[in-house]
Amino acid sequence: MSNHPPLKAGERAFNALLLLLSVGVLYEAYQIAGFDLPNSAGAFPILLGVIMIGSMIAILWGQRHHPKPDTRGVLDEARQFIHEHFPLTIVVFSAMAIAYLLLLRPLGFIIATALFLFVSQVYLRRGRFLAALIITAVATGVIYALFKLLFQVYLP
């Protein structure tokens, strides 16, 4: 029986992606100035690429004795990963967030923000329309007054 905690579903795939990213960083770093001079624009980036690859290999090496997640095959592991880390609440809230960003320009900051705050609160709190309406009105008003009038920042 291993003393190591089991790997999370999707952990090996994520680490493999990070290793791939590290190789990409090294390749891009080499493209800057090759191995031209030790103080060239690409020298430190090459060092960073090597460090990223080295540390990622160390992470993967350190995990070789960790038990694999309790799943049957790649598809089952992917299913468990989505179930654990992307439950319906997160997926729906993410969709609302993306819709909010896309609607910012067409609807303007105030309407898009009020709509996002109201809908997301109603969804996350399973109802409570009146409370959501009041909080949305107050929060949108305060955010607009604070940032537009007091801080004088540009709003989307």
Add this chain to the structure above:
Amino acid sequence: MGDTLSYFLMAWLDPSLLMLTAIGTLAGIYVGAIPGLSVTMATSILISFTFSWDVNDALALIVGIYTGGVYGGSRTAIMLNIPGAPSSVATSFDGYPLAQQGEAGRAIGLSTVMSVIGGLLGTLVLASVAPFLADMALEFAPRDYFLIAALGLLLVGSLAAESLSRGIFAAAMGAVIGLVGLDPVTADPRFTLGSMQLMGGIHYVVVMIGMFGVAEAFFQLHQLNAKPVRQKVDKIIPSLRLVLKYLPLSIRTSLIGVIVGALPGTGGDIASLFAYDHAKRSVKNPSKPFGQGAYEGLVAPETANNAAVGGAYVPMLTLGMPGDAVTAIIIGALIIHGLNPGPMLMIQTPHIFWFTVGNLVLANIFLLIFGLTGIKIFAKVVELPKAILIPLILVLCVVGSYSLNSSMTQVYWMLGFGLLGYFMKIFRFQMGPVILGVILGPLMDQTYRQAMSSVGDDSGAFLLSLVTNPLSLVLTIAVVLLLLSNTPLKRVFRRRGQA
């Protein structure tokens, strides 16, 4: 002396600065206390709004938020057993048992007074040590800065992350993000992938808001329905006798806090755990056993984490090295306002240093006032449901990243970094090393190249210079020891020693 005093009192005598420090401290207490909000998140969002402000106004607000925020986390740690900030984790060990025994009020009062003592002692050390360190730092060679930055990244990597490899990976990735754009010396594009938009680089505030704001907000969605246990809070002002009884311990743990805080890359979270450990080892007869409501277990972390604030400012103002993630953000703010954090700051703009010292003292006074009052309103506010808080955080993140240069591109980048941060959190990578890497990466690149040029681009001479200069030698040994202490070699040596 006269100038120093006038700089020190600048925030005390100017009504708007006084007000901003007070607002910052009060807001910081709530930001630090509300689970789901953090000081790093608040400062990273806030920083984008203060770009157009006068630098003193921006610094006054940030100092207040930083001081109040580090303290604020202790309140929910005591009342709800939910540390509002990582620096308050150790506070919950004995703070919550005290609250369960009906002593929540006294625990909050004692933690407030001890936080102020720690904060003031930390500021005193900052005021007395920083000018000497800045003088010394003028003699530092570029290779020394390179080594200090490397040491900082290794420290934060080994202490904040699950393993050094994870910390190093996160820091190196942050450094790569920091280098994206045109090289400032040769104008060579670096990591731009042929994109024109990336030529100007990735704004570090976008990375911070994404990783600390968006990622954290999405992570909080997992605990949407967690119900905190409420505590009854009554009289909170502690007796003078109680404060004096724990004064010697508070002085010791303040010193631990300020030293740990001053190490590049380490902050109040690590300082408070060190101080708690020190109290456990050194106090023979605690008021109650540790973990069951010992006052000593409350005093130690609370003094240390606030003392670490003053400590974190030491490397920031003297070397231009962030002491923790919040000072990394403040460094960015100083640079944006045309200031030069590092040894030259004391020479070129001494008013900024003494203004910061005066401001920290003032923030601690406000902390005492706000910390001992308004507890009933506070108890209501911290129970704000996450279902309300999380959408609000997201709106603030959008406003913060858009306001950087009125571009939706920054907002999309922020969301991208939020997603990356969310995945990294799932798989136990820490955000702190990434942010420090973003800030320190360009500095390390610059100092490495300067050091290499100073020895005629000779790699052998560069390596030799790391061990022939006394300061460089000490720093090199520290880097090597830190690396070795986290490798399997340590276990081999230990096994041989035992054999």
